[in-house]
Amino acid sequence: MSERDYTLEPDSELRFEVEGKKEVVVLNLLKGKAEIFGTEITPEKPYSFHSGAKVAVFTWHGCSIKLKGNTEGTYIAKETPMVMYLNTHACLERLRKQADEGLAKGEEARGPVTMIVGPTDVGKSTLCRILLNYAVRMQRRPLFVDLDIGQGAIAIPGSIGAVLVERAASIDEGFSQEAPLVYNFGHIAPNSNMTLYNILVSRMAQTVQEKIVSNRKVAASGVVINTCGWVKDDGYRSLTHVAQSFEVDIIIVLDQERLYNELVQDIPFIKVVFLPKSGGVVERTRAMRISARDDRIRDYFYGIKTKYHPHSFDVRLNSVQIYKIGAPALPDSCMPADMKMDDHMTKLVKIDPSGKLQHHMLAVTLTTDPEDLLATNVAGFICVVDVDEEAGTMKVLSPQPKPLPDTILILTEVQYMDSN
């Protein structure tokens, strides 16, 4: 196994990737201080990285690091946008201080609501993580809202979520996902049902607003919002919808000047900031994205470092109520005169449980009233492992032990094949 020491000058970062399926790379900080995407590394503590990891170890003051194991594309970069990211954090921190002062005087103040936008593979998720980590290292308690249903970090693909950040992200597990607020969308791309996506975004914005009003510390800390990398046409319109719903104060545009200019022109009342992407951000192929989504569902059930023990049990098909949101669109000529396209997209369709459910993820809601399905958050997700139509049962994988709650399940288009 290869082993190598690296000495980093101030303001530089060591970048590496881990490839091979079973490969594990262990990192140790030998001297100085360093951080990974805003989380400080503890000296002499070994950190393990597994296949697929793309890492940057950044140092403000210089450090030395030992890497054990086989890494790919390993180099030290002296050019990084970290100073700009830190300056952005400093601006946000000033706004948090102002909000603190306002709140102390009994005013209705609020810390910055920041939204990060840009095309795919520009480091949006990473910048969210850095800004949230810096905030929490200053004793702030910001909210993290992830609206990226394809490559987001909360719950599973096909959902949007929010968590209160009380600790810096763990190097291997990211931000703690205790008590996340999750809305089920059910598809991995927003254009599968733009109407529903926008409804859920508005609903999430409302709930986040309520959270802010009820907690002064959170109110002063503000919100960081991650978004999808789809920035054209409906994707663009959806970004402006997010900005309005959350009453965003600052939009950070990563990498794309065209998007920056469009936003400056279209929403002159919001501050729009352009930041360059880091040269270290690694592009991901379609195959890598698919496998990242799969990994996220596996981690949802089985955990990453902390291992979870999901439950597997049979459920009687006639004991569950399953709905799907959105019916296939009819041609205009077939639609009743008073019905709009939008009505189709939010139509609730009752599903007869059958073999077709196999491998699908189902959202477990908190309601027994179909009328509530569009706008309520969900308790979690289960996966249909197998359906036995003859016996009238299905086998599910669930983070919670049986029985399933007596609430409605929503069928999603997200699929997972359990191979554990």
Ligand SMILES: Nc1ncnc2c1ncn2[C@@H]1O[C@H](COP(=O)(O)OP(=O)(O)OP(=O)(O)O)[C@@H](O)[C@H]1O
């Ligand atoms: N400075 C860096 N050095 C090395 N790797 C990096 C750096 N910044 C980000 N990465 C890696 O690059 C990959 C892509 O970054 P990230 O997920 O933040 O991009 P994104 O814009 O959110 O992508 P997506 O459009 O898929 O959501 C990640 O695996 C991340 O760990």
Ligand SMILES: [Mg+2]
């Ligand atoms: Mg992302």
